[in-house]
Amino acid sequence: MLEHRIDQSFEVRYSYPVCFTRGAFAPENRLLVDLMRAQPPGARARVLFAVDSGLAGVQPGCIEAIEKYALAHADAIELVRPPWIVRGGETSKRDPREVDEFYGYARDLRLCRHSYIVVIGGGAVLDAIGYAAATAHRGLRLIRMPSTVLGQNDAGVGVKNAINWQGRKNFLGTFTPPFAVINDFELLASVPAADRRAGIAEAVKVALIRDRAFFGRLHRQRLALAALAPHAMEPMIVRCAELHLAQIRNSGDPFERGSARPLDFGHWSAHKLEELSAHRLRHGEAVAIGIALDVQYSCRLGMIGNVAADTIMETLCDIGFTLDHAALDRLDVERALGDFREHLGGQLCITLLKGIGEGVEVNHIDIGTMRACIGELRASQRHARDEPIAPEVVS
Ligand SMILES: NC(=O)c1ccc[n+]([C@@H]2O[C@H](COP(=O)([O-])OP(=O)(O)OC[C@H]3O[C@@H](n4cnc5c(N)ncnc54)[C@H](O)[C@@H]3O)[C@@H](O)[C@H]2O)c1
Numbered sequence: 001m002l003e004h005r006i007d008q009s010f011e012v013r014y015s016y017p018v019c020f021t022r023g024a025f026a027p028e029n030r031l032l033v034d035l036m037r038a039q040p041p042g043a044r045a046r047v048l049f050a051v052d053s054g055l056a057g058v059q060p061g062c063i064e065a066i067e068k069y070a071l072a073h074a075d076a077i078e079l080v081r082p083p084w085i086v087r088g089g090e091t092s093k094r095d096p097r098e099v100d101e102f103y104g105y106a107r108d109l110r111l112c113r114h115s116y117i118v119v120i121g122g123g124a125v126l127d128a129i130g131y132a133a134a135t136a137h138r139g140l141r142l143i144r145m146p147s148t149v150l151g152q153n154d155a156g157v158g159v160k161n162a163i164n165w166q167g168r169k170n171f172l173g174t175f176t177p178p179f180a181v182i183n184d185f186e187l188l189a190s191v192p193a194a195d196r197r198a199g200i201a202e203a204v205k206v207a208l209i210r211d212r213a214f215f216g217r218l219h220r221q222r223l224a225l226a227a228l229a230p231h232a233m234e235p236m237i238v239r240c241a242e243l244h245l246a247q248i249r250n251s252g253d254p255f256e257r258g259s260a261r262p263l264d265f266g267h268w269s270a271h272k273l274e275e276l277s278a279h280r281l282r283h284g285e286a287v288a289i290g291i292a293l294d295v296q297y298s299c300r301l302g303m304i305g306n307v308a309a310d311t312i313m314e315t316l317c318d319i320g321f322t323l324d325h326a327a328l329d330r331l332d333v334e335r336a337l338g339d340f341r342e343h344l345g346g347q348l349c350i351t352l353l354k355g356i357g358e359g360v361e362v363n364h365i366d367i368g369t370m371r372a373c374i375g376e377l378r379a380s381q382r383h384a385r386d387e388p389i390a391p392e393v394v395s
Pocket residue numbers: 052053054055058087088089090093121122123124125127147148149150151154155156158159160161162170187188189190191192195283
């Protein structure tokens with residue numbers, strides 16, 4: 001029998017800026033230094049820089065540039081040690097070494113909750129160091145500087161971090177908003193072309209579920225995007241980041257307590273296709289196929305028309321995505337949906353389209369129809385390679 005009950009309730013307001021710049025480490029660029037506030041006022045902000053080894057390898061000058069930047073602003077910031085190079089890519093999430101090393105620095109360099117961690121890297125390094133920074137002392141101030149397209153338009157701007165545990169991707173992680181995000185377009189110059197293209201898939205995804213005009217722009221600029229032209233890529237990154245942020249802000253569920261996950265449009269199959277291809281398919285490449293599949297399904301159910309579906313396929317193909325992959329033959333739809341439901345927690349919730357720019361959540365997928373869509377996608381792509389068709393419906 002209940003003897004006493006106290007209903008506790010409070011709200012915590014989060015806010016953080018997501019800034020876009022060029023040449024963030026040019027000494028005259030004050031963006032980064034002005035974001036950091038020292039405690040107490042007048043003291044210098046203590047900063048640890050963590051740099052993705054993939055970036056440091058191809059832009060070796062960046063380490064020196066960071067050191068010079070810190071020197072130029074020595075009145076405001078104190079480098080607690082030389083920039084720390086973190087192994088890039090999934091290794092940093094798979095192997096606990098990085099996180100452990102971080103905790104060692106936090107202890108030995110006496111980092112506290114007012115210290116800053118500036119992490120510069122791809123989504124994987126942002127996730128791993130973000131997780132370490134969120135858990136040491138229950139949270140240090142994290143400034144993310146994403147250095148890949150996916151990092152700048154998706155992974156780096158949100159509220160999640162994670163590492164893998166015993167082979168399970170993103171098994172350990174927290175919802176921790178960053179202190180700030182700085183997207184420096186110049187960091188992207190050295191990202192391999194295939195990786196830059198893969199990042200565009202997330203923009204197509206969020207445009208299709210939320211913003212018809214943005215999709216129209218991606219469609220019109222599809223050849224410029226295929227050429228990775230900065231005049232198309234940079235506004236794409238800004239708008240995509242804006243839409244991801246709006247989703248987190250306005251969904252009423254920033255920490256994903258419910259089951260709806262609209263930003264995972266096209267992802268239930270993408271996660272599996274990445275695995276089935278032994279990760280030869282990049283995340284964005286798999287997402288492009290996943291989008292195509294869910295578009296076919298939405299079309300078969302009569303939720304969107306053929307012309308709209310063809311326009312989406314054409315956009316994806318012209319940007320340079322291959323929508324046909326042998327891994328599709330080995331995609332176990334029932335199992336993939338089951339695993340996705342487990343990942344969401346609660347009931348199955350899949351985003352489909354009821355129009356371009358209009359996502360809709362459904363709780364049931366007909367397995368037979370989805371299998372038919374896989375066959376249709378594979379056949380249509382073989383056909384499309386022979387004779388591309390292109391009705392334009394989006395203005
Ligand atoms: N937290 C989130 O909300 C969220 C969202 C989406 C994805 N993610 C995670 O992001 C990761 C994928 O991120 P990604 O696509 O950025 O790949 P990635 O982090 O694996 O980076 C790809 C490769 O590029 C290298 N690299 C990074 N910047 C570079 C640069 N400027 N020039 C040259 N090489 C560079 C890296 O060292 C790595 O080898 C996954 O682990 C995924 O789970 C997280």
